[in-house]
Amino acid sequence: MLFAKTFRIRLSEDYRNEDESLLNDFLESVVPKQIDSQLIHHPTDPFWSVLVIYTPQSDVTLADGERILFDTYEPLTAEEEILFMKLKTWRNELAKSESLPGYMILHDAHLMTLVKLRPQTRDDLQKLKGISRRKAEKYTDAILRFFRKEIIKIKGE
Numbered sequence: 001m002l003f004a005k006t007f008r009i010r011l012s013e014d015y016r017n018e019d020e021s022l023l024n025d026f027l028e029s030v031v032p033k034q035i036d037s038q039l040i041h042h043p044t045d046p047f048w049s050v051l052v053i054y055t056p057q058s059d060v061t062l063a064d065g066e067r068i069l070f071d072t073y074e075p076l077t078a079e080e081e082i083l084f085m086k087l088k089t090w091r092n093e094l095a096k097s098e099s100l101p102g103y104m105i106l107h108d109a110h111l112m113t114l115v116k117l118r119p120q121t122r123d124d125l126q127k128l129k130g131i132s133r134r135k136a137e138k139y140t141d142a143i144l145r146f147f148r149k150e151i152i153k154i155k156g157e
Helices: 013-029 078-097 108-117 122-126 133-156
Strands: 003-010 030-040 047-056
Touching: 003 013, 013 030, 013 047, 013 133, 078 108, 078 133, 122 133
Parallel strands: none
Antiparallel strands: 003 047, 030 047
């Protein structure tokens, strides 16, 4: 079965890299069948519209509808807000050590979802929507270490 998804790549330098990173992460997590793009000449905010026709990766165990990604506007509890800020600091330090922008490691929506899920196992991380296999392999152990350490601190407080 084929699926379709559209992406908006804003031309402003403030957003383009992040938008392209989201598209690249998505492309790594599916099997693209066709990609079409067109420049949209909006009078104040021109952008590229990208249509991706794809099939899901055959080795993904959860259907896309069962995978989780919280909106970045999802309200956080006070405890989750603290955990989110610690996770964001961890991500930014990791990004700096790899000479990458933070969103190339994990987007804020992924961080928020991680805070909500509080993963403790590899299976927990498989529930996260939009993380490519490459990123999962590269960062799973570090993410799990972060959460094990932080959960111990929370329980100890």
